[in-house]
Amino acid sequence: MELFYDILKQLIRIPSVVGEEHPFFMFIKRELEEIGVTVEYYDGVLVAKGKEPNSGYISAHADRHxxxxxxxxxxxxxxxxxxxxxxxxxxxxxxxxxxxxxxxxxxxxxxxxxxxxxxxxxxxxxxxxxxxxxxxxxxxxxxxxxxxxxxxxxxxTDKLEINGDLISAQLDNVISIAVIIYMYTAGYQGTAFFTASEEAGRSWRFLMEWFKRFDIKTDELLVLDTSPYPTLEEIKNIDIVMRNRDSNAVFRSPLKNKIKKIAIKEKIKYNFKDNYLKAKMAKNGTISSLGTTELGRLIYATKGEIQGTTLQIPTIGYHTVHETTTKKSVESIITILKKIYIK
The missing domain is CATH 2.40.30 (Elongation Factor Tu (Ef-tu); domain 3)
Known part of the structure; x- marks a missing residue:
């Protein structure tokens, strides 16, 4: 994992404020082109393509607060x-x-x-x-x-802090960007999207525009992100987070069961965020949102022509420079991605 953390340390130092991601996009572009990946830049989305671009579609937002x-x-x-x-x-x-x-x-x-x-x-x-x-x-x-x-x-201003089995920084969502770059070094040959302005609710539009531009439809878009939890105790008992749905749409993708099967086989502990939120509401006797995601907005806007699932890293300290997760979570995400995409 040393290479992964080297990538992450570099990325964290490059600013990428929501709406002003261009310098960060240029840094990603250079890193990927150095390892032979083709990179195309469109309005609001940087697109990386391996030698088999249709073999996978992974997305992560590149902006930070x-x-x-x-x-x-x-x-x-x-x-x-x-x-x-x-x-x-x-x-x-x-x-x-x-x-x-x-x-x-x-x-x-x-x-x-x-x-x-x-x-x-x-x-x-x-x-x-x-x-x-x-x-x-x-x-x-x-x-x-x-x-x-x-x-x-x-x-x-930010830098990666490693404390035992915990890592901290403004992880949302630079940690997912590091995972994708690492996956290309490990042999991933599919397509990856790095989107702008997710924190302002705009990134799904850029992603939808790309799919429409080339008349591409898929039910296997995988969106990587972080997912907030209230306590360290909770995230130590969860390695990965998935969803059945958000407030906008139900996620219907064969990827969801693939991920679940790999998690069970590899003894990776998983949690479905929508189920977690529903259980919390039932316990407290309250009604609140199941949350909005880039993927949910995209599914709703395309009437299901684009479908997929989310794979998230559980964190505490959400939207701060001290957002924290476990090394086990990062290793679990990479294990799952390798099992799905690298034969």
Whole structure:
């Protein structure tokens, strides 16, 4: 797994604020082209193709949460500024967390970068974060960024921390990107998608556009991501997370049973997130969303012409630079992918 962690450490250092992913896309492009993978760049999606592009379709979103300068000394949470939030519906995990997590940002170090070249523009520190009810967004006070122009992305500075069998960083969703690149080094020859603006609810549109562009239909799209849980105890008892459905659509794909069979055979502990959420609602006597996913939106919008399933890494500390998972989870995902795609 040393190669995997080398890839992940590098990726974490490259900023990829939602809506401003271009420098990160260029880094992925170079890494893949160096190992002989063909890479095509379309609006909102980077597409990698091995020697047998129809042998698999794996997708992961490339954006991470961060801030955008929106005026003189004014900084807002990037996913929820007006230009990004047209597709947000109110029931995503990100939106539900919006009211609860302002305090966690204080004293975090952030770096500004030029959105096209990725050039480093300086380092700052968050001094305060508060929810502005009028704009329904988090506003930040940052020391040292009074020279930035509106539209400048600001990423959280981050590095991978390994503590025993736990790994921590802003893992969502750079860890899935690292898994895909690692899979190409291990012999994966199918297609992979790296999508933009998932945290703003827009990535499914870019993915749908690609499939329509080439008139391709599939019921075996596999979407990789992280999945939040409340306690470390819970994620230590779950290696992988799947879904039968989300709030938008039922996932109908032969991949789901393939993954389940491999998990049982390899003694990989799995959890279905929709069942988990339903059980939680029944226990608490509450009704809430089953969550929205990129895949669910895509299935719904294409009326099932694109179908698939999700494979997720359970984490705690969701949407922070201290998001944590277990090494066992990462190894389990890679084991499953190798069994499915590498003969």
């Amino acid at each position: 961060g801030l955008i300068c929106t005026g003189h000394n004014e900084f807002q949470y990037a996913a929820f500024i007006a230009k990004n939030k047209a597709d947000l519906t109110g029931d995503s995990n990100s939106e539900q967390l919006l009211h609860n997590f302002t305090a966690r940002f204080v004293d975090e170090k952030v770096q500004a970068y030029e959105p096209w070249s990725g050039n480093y523009l300086g380092l700052g520190s968050i001094k305060d974060a508060y929810l502005c009810q009028r704009r329904n967004n988090i506003l930040f006070k940052i020391d040292g960024f009074d020279y930035l122009f509106p539209g400048t992305p600001i990423a959280f």
